Amino acid sequence: MRWREPPAIYLEDCGSPVERSSYLIQLPTADGGSYDVIHDASSPAAGDCCAQQSSARHNWEMNYQEAAIYLQEGENNDKFFTHPKNAKALAAYLFAHNHLFYLMELSTALLLLLLSLCEAPAVPMLRLGIFVHATLELFALMVVVFELSMKMRWLGFHTFIRHKRTMVKTCVLFVQFIEAIVVLVRQTSHVRITRALRCIFLVDCRYCGAVRRNLRQIFQSLPPFIDILLLLLFFMVIFAILGFYLFSPNHSDPYFSTLENSLVNLFVLLTTSNFPDVMMPSYARNPWSCVFFIVYLSIELYFIMNLLLAVVFDTFNDIEKRKFKSLLLHKRTAIQHAYRLLITKQRPSGISFKHFEGLLRFYKPRMCTRERYLTFKALNQSNTPLLSLKDFYNFYEVVGLKWKAKRNREHWFDDLPRTAFLIFKGINILVNSRVFQYTMYTVVAVNGIWILVETFMLQGGNFFSRNVPWSYIVFLTIYGVELLLKTTGLGPVEYLSSGWNLFDFSVTLFAFLGLMALAFNMEPFYFIVVLRPLQLLRLFKLKKRYRNVLDTMFELFPRMASLGLTLLIFYYCFAIVGMEFFAGVVYPNCCNTSTVADSYRWVNHTIGNKTVVEEGYYYLNNFDNILNSFVTLFELTVVNDWYIIMEGVTSQTTHWSRLYFMIFYIVTMVVMTIIVAFILEAFVFRMNYTRKNQDSEEDNGIVLEKEISKEEVVGIIELYKRSSAAPETSQLQKIVLQMDKYGQMSTTFLGRRSRTKSDLSMKMYEEEIQEWYEEHSRKEESQAPLQESASASTSSLKPLSLRQRSQTVI
């Protein structure tokens, strides 16, 4: 069999780029000169390409690198004004943009944050000497200085100054530095509230981009939030005056005795935390006084608080859409920039595979040759040898795909001998049957009821007796058999590719570990036993709505985690401030003069010959170290009975302490409202999406199918061999061998990735996206003549073609 000539697509493209990488312009004249020589001497003949000078290759490499950087900037939503402008900046950029550097950033930030575990007031077990923790802090700060200097080198002084976040970080760094030195010199900690600012080091980390976005979103939602908050506070003031006039004549009512009390108690009432107690004294005197409280709660709690949610939700929705739009356009611009660097003067209408491959070498170094080619093929919609800009626009959607050869065999056991095949086929049919599935559901349900009844029968006593209950063994055996059948019937790979199966697997594994723990009496692992009821979660597969909810939950998880982290950052700030002011102020029986004395009581008195301990426990909710502070702040977030903590601390300090608690309440209210709005938005969005695409509901992410023929593969191998650039052809040759073995002329590959929110948004805003694009290109057009001082052109890619033309003129 003779291979046909490889099609034009594989012809080596050795023209010079239309646009030179900006790094090259800064190179010494000698090199620049040689560039210009090549620039002029480049000939369309393909034959002597390989003989070209290395500086031409170097030039192209530079272009690839810059294009890759543009694409990265587009992906990470980095603004283009931070784009490295010369070779020196490029070096710094490359140094500061890899996972090693990111990890260093992250670990420094975490070290700084974790230091508060060891600084006074420290967690007892982790206490370190002042000398030790101050030195550690100085070391971490030095690392931050190094990071910042790298950043300055990359950005240049002017951009560095203009970059707000970096400037704030520098200021904080400066303050921290001075304070750390002061601590080291004085050998004692002073009131260091500025430690709360350490969070900025974490927020600035590359890996915390999601947190930064959340914070931005929170700040953007603030203006309407504050408006409604003012309305809320305004009504509170009116009602406080009213309440003071109405209830202060009643001397048995401590809640409205002064205007300040009245205000504070109505603020607490807003959180419902002191209801109905706050009403009781007046209600006891006159039953109609309940009207005041009912009206207040109806207006404030049920109306304005919901209004707050509505306003935040609305703003949130709006911001989400605008954010998506700007991200989309930013990516588009990045692609345009990259495209401009990859086209040659000879073929200005598109990117050849060679240059595309060069780009990917920098953009995704780990990608293998096969995948690069498949990506190129998937992008190339027109089947011409060149990738047009229109094709290239899909870069981000396609580059994330994971490619796999489409297996011709249906099951993993297709190649086995006949008997084995039949057995496995039978198992396969069995595990896929409805009967099997429903039997398993029944078993799970019975198991659930069993556990419930068993637990109900146990009234205290020794739960973890040495003899393992037989029911445990029976059910575990059933699950084990199911697991075995499924693994053999579906093949391990397919079995574990489903999230639900993975869940089954891990729960069964845990149950097995629990059994081991029971059997060998390893007490510390007993807790695993109690995880058994989690098996019941499998029942939720039965109903479509639950599947939907749980799927959405998993989709939301990264975003939820970042919101949680954002909340933790707020916690950290408040925890530091709380520790500085309130560490050690509450202790058992501390607040006997306050109205909440009971909650802080700890009495150990003897009645008859029995010792009775009366414990109020609230002294445990303190700010004595950072872990305790976090728990206390969580309790404040949950809001119920928070005024007991507030009053306890207030009675030991001044009544200005209330401000701390009230501000914390308002801040968490903002964050919580945003979390609620986020969950609402995500679910409503998802449900709308399912409603719009009811036919294709059961899809598992994005799937793309591409067929490549043997000739193509051979052509690429040839290409690589000629350019002798990469030794990565072995994988390709393997494909050819495999095709030969099976006598196929082509292999089909499947590209797969999970669906992201961005994909969903793309589909939801389908109609609007085109408008945005047009608007965007109109805007660029109107800016282009000013920047480029060239006349208008009729090409559809005006900004680009304009630039091309102006360059060729120069």
Next chain:
Amino acid sequence: MRWREPPAIYLEDCGSPVERSSYLIQLPTADGGSYDVIHDASSPAAGDCCAQQSSARHNWEMNYQEAAIYLQEGENNDKFFTHPKNAKALAAYLFAHNHLFYLMELSTALLLLLLSLCEAPAVPMLRLGIFVHATLELFALMVVVFELSMKMRWLGFHTFIRHKRTMVKTCVLFVQFIEAIVVLVRQTSHVRITRALRCIFLVDCRYCGAVRRNLRQIFQSLPPFIDILLLLLFFMVIFAILGFYLFSPNHSDPYFSTLENSLVNLFVLLTTSNFPDVMMPSYARNPWSCVFFIVYLSIELYFIMNLLLAVVFDTFNDIEKRKFKSLLLHKRTAIQHAYRLLITKQRPSGISFKHFEGLLRFYKPRMCTRERYLTFKALNQSNTPLLSLKDFYNFYEVVGLKWKAKRNREHWFDDLPRTAFLIFKGINILVNSRVFQYTMYTVVAVNGIWILVETFMLQGGNFFSRNVPWSYIVFLTIYGVELLLKTTGLGPVEYLSSGWNLFDFSVTLFAFLGLMALAFNMEPFYFIVVLRPLQLLRLFKLKKRYRNVLDTMFELFPRMASLGLTLLIFYYCFAIVGMEFFAGVVYPNCCNTSTVADSYRWVNHTIGNKTVVEEGYYYLNNFDNILNSFVTLFELTVVNDWYIIMEGVTSQTTHWSRLYFMIFYIVTMVVMTIIVAFILEAFVFRMNYTRKNQDSEEDNGIVLEKEISKEEVVGIIELYKRSSAAPETSQLQKIVLQMDKYGQMSTTFLGRRSRTKSDLSMKMYEEEIQEWYEEHSRKEESQAPLQESASASTSSLKPLSLRQRSQTVI
């Protein structure tokens, strides 16, 4: 001046209707025969119209009435199968459809509900003898029987049986009747939980349509709600088992000692009501146990509860849209039905004014002739003498307009003599100036701060001294002057037409009344004085967002009120059940054996020579009469510390009582979630609307302008005179006289009404509405051939023309 011949529009149309009113078919044959005679004998000649037989007029009157009934049914969203089918049913229908009957319905229902104030356990002041209240009840029930019999007469037995709500009502009525008789015979009240069903009488009232819609919406939102609720409960069970295993070995932890305790406490924890207390015993023993609670709250409270809101919100949105759609199509069908009854055989392409006027005489008897004509004119877009079906579709939008002659003078004082005019003009300019407005805002702000400071300085003591504070008088004077200036400058009518001015006016009036009360020392009215801070609300006019919020609030008010009423109906049911089971079970010091003993304590002990009263007050939250029950239920709705009430009652009864409280919590959760979803939906809708129509933001409802010329008026007068049907031409003649006086040839009238939610929805769904219409008419089309057995037609009004054709064939 000679009047021209009136145009064709006024020609009296005396053709016979295309379709006969269904009531006529049921008339005795004699009349039917005469109808047929006219039917054939009707001639297009207009001359001898007036001489036509009265039976023809009777026929038309019947048609008018039936058309009016159709339109009413369309408006009230009554299904057409309840349409009265014959003359007898018509009489019953007319009897049962007027405000007198509605009022009777409402007052009977209210009487029945209010009876529970007097039945044991009664409110002390309102207690009535068993004989008295049982007799009252029987009387009310008799009235209901009468109402139902009228309804049966109107609906006919078959429809009556098919109408679910009516059937339920009948059953409840039957049960109530028997029970009332039993009470009367035994002369003692038995456990009458069925009293909770009395609500159905209120719900069935014509005036409570909004409540019925809310209930329907709540029931429609239930299925997804229950799904998520099950998820919630499921996790609760898992955590309860887990908690039991983890914490029950700790004997100082009463919260997890048994599985039941564990479940109940986790249920309460879901409401956060016992947090952090529930955590404290285990937290005191092992700090890491807080992880259990944090995970539980994060999953249940912060995730699934929000999910619940998301699901309800989504369903709610969907239902709102579908409801709007079905209502819109229902109205359209009603209009089609009415149209069919109003066109004549001679002129099948539209309705003449005469018939339109006849319709309005039944549909809106209070409307004057001028308004009827203006409505006709506003509907008539094509300026032909006949109203086509397309024009007629706008009936509901136009018929609600209030018409007023457009005044030619700008201000009320334009007609006054020169000097007076100038003075008033000056005042007008002054009150409309920004300086004046901002001065007033400053005064209000200063007043607010003054009140705040003044109140702050008052530390208890005699607030309402006999000497009125001078600041009060000063500010009141300023407000009085402002009010006077505005009234004179704008004219009283224009001044009071703005809601904000109305608010200013009433607040100032209240302040004045308060002054009177102070000056003349009328103690019971002192509370008016404390309303002064409400003046501050005026400041919110300053910002657009607040204006928006407050406007939306007013728009939402009717709907909010109906939601509140719905909640009250649920309260009533629970209050009755609560009273039957828990009346009198809690009293001071009742629950000394329970964990919440402190809250119910009432100790009066003497320390030294001082009497100290320790009051827990919670014994006031009881079910001793219906008013107390309502307050208790409100406290349960607010949720905070509800478990104290629950535990108190439980300790005095059985632990099954908890079910009552838990079910109440879940029910209020449903209603509250729906209220939140409603507020969210309304605001988000409104904000989207404002975003869509940013240009026309400052509109005050729907305004329509129509000009009518003198000839037209004269023509109508002629028409009325000839038909001698109505003596209502005096108003028209007045218009003619006025036109003569001012020498005008025409007068312009303005039709005005406030914008409703339906108008907003019309605009929001603009694009979809056309699709709905098409879909609807396609559906009708596909049904029409089956019903009418006629061939397809090409007219755009297919269902109608089909029917017309088939009728003419018959």
